[in-house]
Amino acid sequence: MRYDISKATAPAMPNLGKGTECIRLLLSQTSKDMHEPLVPMLFPVLGAHVSGAEFQYPDLTWKEPTGMMANLVGDSGCNKGQFSNLVEAICRDFRQHDEAELRKLVEWSKQVKSKAGNKEKPARPEVAIWFPPSDTTRPAFIQNAMALEAQGGRTQYLNMPEVEMADGMCGGHKQISQMLRNIYDRQRAGALRATADGVTGNPTLRANLTLSATPFAARKFYKNDLFNGTFGRMVFSYKARVSRDGRIPRQGKYTDEFYHKLDEYLARLDICKGRYIIRPLNKLADKLAQDMASLADLADDDVLWDCSKRALVSAWKAGCILWILNNQTWTKSMGDVVEWLVYKDLWSKMQLFADLLGKDADTMSEAQRRGPKNMLDDLPDSFNEAQLEALRVQLGKSKEGTNGQLRKWLFRKFITYSAQTGLYSKTEEYLTGGKD
Known part of the structure; x- marks a missing residue:
């Protein structure tokens, strides 16, 4: 991901190169x-x-x-x-088209007014603006x-x-x-x-x-x-x-x-x-x-x-x-x-x-004025479940969602888990490319 939308400054527009x-x-x-x-x-x-x-x-x-x-x-x-x-x-071309369409209405209005009450009135032209x-x-x-x-x-x-x-x-x-x-x-x-x-x-x-x-x-x-x-x-x-x-x-x-x-x-x-x-x-x-x-x-x-x-x-x-x-x-x-x-x-x-x-x-x-918070960025490179739970509570999110979030991060290969230490660690792929 090339842009961080959690910051107060807008994502910088790329250079307008060939084709733009x-x-x-x-x-x-x-x-x-x-x-x-x-x-x-x-x-x-x-x-x-x-x-x-x-x-x-x-x-x-x-x-x-x-x-x-x-x-x-x-x-x-x-x-x-x-x-x-x-x-x-x-x-400009739209304006020119619309002026021609409106002239049709003006001409129709003149014709209607010029007809006596007992004469057939011309049909209103179909005008598209x-x-x-x-x-x-x-x-x-x-x-x-x-x-x-x-x-x-x-x-x-x-x-x-x-x-x-x-x-x-x-x-x-x-x-x-x-x-x-x-x-x-x-x-x-x-x-x-x-x-x-x-x-x-x-x-x-x-x-x-x-x-x-x-x-x-x-x-x-x-x-x-x-x-x-x-x-x-x-x-x-x-x-x-x-x-x-x-x-x-x-x-x-x-x-x-x-x-x-x-x-x-x-x-x-x-x-x-x-x-x-x-x-x-x-x-x-x-x-x-x-x-x-x-x-x-x-x-x-x-x-x-x-x-x-x-x-x-x-x-x-x-x-x-x-x-x-x-x-x-x-x-x-x-x-x-x-x-x-x-x-x-x-x-x-x-x-x-x-x-x-x-x-x-x-x-x-x-x-x-806060954008979506990347919680993984706010955690150390190695962390435990309790640390993520505390961060979620701090950000106003539920404790119950902690396990589900860890599963998603594991699935997307943002983190790995060590059964020996009980710690989650950010992957090299995430650290080098996940924040680009």
Whole structure:
């Protein structure tokens, strides 16, 4: 495992080498302090440009780069607003499409008004918006999903500068959980209703979402959805508070040269159609699944294990997008980014919600921001069962789980046992490679 997510500092992003040129291009327009927080946010926006392509996950299911959701979290005034500038740059073609669609409505409205009361009114045109406004209501969101489905199943993309805006799209905060899960899992809306005009539709929800929030707003928003699957489906990118250096961050200039390069990458996303199996990406996903199981066993943390499963799927989808952007070829640098995305998401979740996941207080201090604790690291190289039991009690875990944890560590070859001494010892494999 290359990253330690128990620390207060974020896992350092790997160098953006061969195959990640599009990400480097986008980051060139943002201040340096926002590079790492913004990278996980880019993939839902870019993924919305892919329509008609599916990729096989290691479990043999086929997935689209839709249902991708990410939440940027940072203190007020930490430069989160730079993300919206990137979104507008990436979605220029979406804006042009939507303006043409809205002109259809304007023209239809004029025709309706010009007809006398006894004349037949023209039918309302079917309008499909690719980049709906952030204050889109639930009925409008469902209606738009129906129109997009009728036009071949395009993904709609929404960017919400405040996390509370999602309430309106979902029909209220009580509906957040069901709606976000349906979006992530590409389920139908469940909105079949009888009306005066007939029966409304029940479209498959193809949408990608990005949201922004302060730590307080994020904790308040997700507090009641930490254990029902909603929380795990959302990718979090947390920017921790930094020192007061008194410098105003510099953003880039969106020049014609920048847009020309960006449009070349976006064209690769737009033309990608069909079914694909990215074997090196799937091999990496299998390896990361093993790493996540090991990490959860070292910390004896079921919540971490549950969150890691969907963190891996989200990072895998990001890998699919990188593959398309790189002319459908794979590189080691792309794999490094995918691996980092998994740990960045889990680190962010634990930094923001560790105390709530432990069902503690409603407020968060620096001392409460704790990631999963690798208990084996806190034990001497040789130790007995009583020492692990005492450590578990100190960390608020049960004594009864001690034997089970030792069995898992033995199975994963983290430790060996000597019947002569009654001691457990860390293996050479663990000491030299388990913490990499």
